Amino acid sequence: MDLQIIWFILIAFFFTGYFILEGFDFGVGMLLPFMKGAGEENDRRRTAAIKTIGPVWDGNEVWVITAGAAIFAAFPEWYATLFSGFYLPLVLIVIGLILRGVAIEWRGKVDTYEWRRRCDTAIAVGSYLASFLWGVGFTNIVRGVPLNENGRLDSFNDGFLGLLNPLGLLGGVAFVALFMLHGATFIGRKAHDPLRSEAHAIGLKVLSPIVLVGGGIYLLWIQLTIGEGLTWIPLAITVLALLATVLGLARGNDKLAFWSTTVAILGCSIVLFGSLFPDVMPSTSAAFEGWDIYNASSSPYTLKIMTWAAVVIFPVVAIGQIWTYWQFRKRVRV
Template identity: 50%
Template sequence: MELTTIWFILIAVLWIGYFCLEGFDFGVGMLLPFLAKDDTDRRVMINTIGPVWDGNEVWLLVAGGATFAAFPEWYATLFSGFYLPLLLILVALIVRGLAFEYRAKRDDAKWRRNWDIAIVVGSFVPALLWGVAFANILRGVPIDADHEYVGGFFTLLNPYALVGGLTTLLLFLSHGAVFLALKTDGPIRHRAGTLASTLTAAAVGAAAVFLVWTQAETGTMGSGVAFLAAAAALGAALVATIRRREGWAFLGTFVAIALAVAGLFLALFPDVMPTTLADGAGLTTTNAAATSYTLKIMTVVAVCFTPIVLIYQGWTYWVFRKRIAAHHIPTAPATDPAPAAR
């Protein structure tokens, strides 16, 4: 197998890891105003992802870095053509990270409420725009013979891409609700389990439309198998949510997202960014790749360090595996009484 193909697969694996792990982070953030009744509930929800959300974002950083090093032409065309949506995603992720860090810095209801809004918006924007971006990569965009994107921002807002954005949005909402049902106890667990059934049913409908559309437009036999398996996993997740089997439901949404993303990359290969122009030149794993020497060095580095990262992140999830409930949240310390006058 050629190194270009190996690195295409590795980048696909990195995106699968990112969407499966960061997906429930986005879902929890978006569900904050719908499942929490008071500040204690909001703290419970945020604490379910508190120890892991920043580690989950490492998958995105590594995916971007791997794309830059292994396929520099793909990286350059993608980031120049998708500049505005990717900038919006980046700003949303920054604001969301600040909200997690600064929310508890002041004991003020308005302060916390404003940061809660930042968490919701910072989760919603990437959840929607990642689907829009990947749908456009699959569908193809106007790229000229010099590998330059010649479309505009509204070129990316086509019906197929919007359906893709709606699909990722609903999948992440469902994934997040199931995760909350799995990780919490008490009233939030009950509310999350109830909402998860509705959201998973909606995700099934949106995913069916998007995956069938994708298969009809650019699908291969491999992508078709992956999409069917993803549909089966999402259907099993729906059954599990109805029966309140949180562990199986989370496994179902996790596997469904993984298989769906794998199917998208199978449908894309060997292209990495096809063109819609008759006189244009699309990007493939061959003409967008770095030199063979660069790929060899990167492969050695990946073989050495990837297992360490996986072991560390797996250990983190194991340490913070227990459920969280309202009684685990410490109350705010009482204000010290004024000293007695002397």
Template identity: 45%
Template sequence: MHLHDVWFLLIAVLWTGYFFLEGFDFGIGVLTRLLARDRTERRVLINTIGPVWDANEVWLLTAGGATFAAFPDWYATLFSGFYLPLLVILVCLILRGVAFEYRHKRSEERWQRNWEQAIFWCSLIPAFLWGVAFANMVRGVPIGPDKNYAGDLLDLLNPYALLGGALTLVLFTFHGAVFAALKTVGDIRVRARRQAAVLGLATVVLAVPFLGWTQADSGNARFLGACAAAVLALLGALLMNARGREGWAFALSGVTVAALVAGLFLALFPDVMPSSLDPRWSLTAQDAASSPYTLKIMTWVAALMTPLVLAYQAWTYWVFRKRIGTQHIPVGH
């Protein structure tokens, strides 16, 4: 296996890890309006991700940085062609982080309500736009002979991409509902399980046409296998959720997210940015890669640092593993 193939695989793993972790993060943000009934319950939901949300976003920085270093042409074409949606995602992530930190600084209802609105919308919009972006990347976008994006914003808002955005939004919210059931106690835990059941069925309704469309358009045997894993994991998560086995339900919902993202990368390879104008103008992993020396240095750094990062993040989740409920929120907070 060539180094550019190894780094395509590593970048796929980084994006998969990001969506696995940030997926339930976004889902919790959306559920602050769909599940929580009052400010106290919204505080409970926010506290479930309070210690980990910023660490989850490190995966995005790593994935973006690795793409820039390992595949500079891929990075340049992707971020220039998808400039506006990626800018919206970036602004949302900034506002979302500020909202988490500033919501509790003052006790006025209006102050907290405005920041809670920011958390909701800045979770919902990225969850949708990431699906739009990755669906377009797999489907193919207008790329000219100079390897530059030759389309406009309307080219990105096609039915297939919008279906992909709806799928990721509902899937991440389902993932978040299962996580909420795992991390809470009392009435909110029961309602989170009920919400997860509804969201899981909605995910099935959206996943079947999206995966079928992808398979018909650009799929292969590898993608079909990932689809089967995603569907089976989703059905298993629904079953475990119905039985009250929140740990298994969360693990299987995470497998669903991971299998879906992995499937998209498997459908994409060996291209990194297919051209919808002419297949000869598509960017491939080999053509878009950095020099072998650069990839070799990156491989050594990744081999040394990745286990440390994984160990630290696993330790963080272990420390903050206990459930919380409304009884843990002090009166007046």
């Protein structure tokens, strides 16, 4: 197999891991405004929800850093086009991540209800902003953007305003809804009642119908306009996983619900990256044919060194993160 294909698969793997792990972090943050109760009771529920992700959220962000570094080293032309043309939305994503991260870390620094409420608002805003823009950005990467004769993108007219097309906006909403559902199943997996039953109710009665309808339309749109023949398989798996999520929530089966949303995100990611391959930045203009895994890649020698480095380093990082999840596997209480 070509090293270009291997590194495309690895980058897809890193982003998929990020969407699965950081997805429930975003989801928990976006669910904070919907916690029941008033005053101190509401504060205790939000505190317990944040404790479910407290030990792991910062480690989950390592996946996107790794994915970005892999793009930079393996496909420098993809990196140059993406990070220049999508400059404004990427900056807004970083602002959302900073806002959320600072709020999580500083939430317990001042022991007042008002301070924690403001931090919770920042966590929710940062989570919504990042989730929505990840959906908009990735949808447009797969859909294609109007590259000029140099293979670059106008960073404002096309790289920001151009991303806000109907399919891109639907992708943003689909990412937000799916991450919220994933966050609800994660709270159900990690919290005791009453927070667990509250998350189940939100996931079953509110989020599941939105994800099934909105997400289904989004994936069908992608598949019918951009997708390949084989991507029908992960699309079908995604739909079945969402139906299994509904079943798990209805029966109070935390494991089934959480692992089903995990499979749904995995299937959605495979549809997106499968529809993108072998391109990395398709062009919708006649001025440039677009970047693919071959004309955007580094030299074979660079890819060889990166491959050996990944073989040595990645297992160590993965073992460390698995150990962290195992150490903090117990449920939290309100």
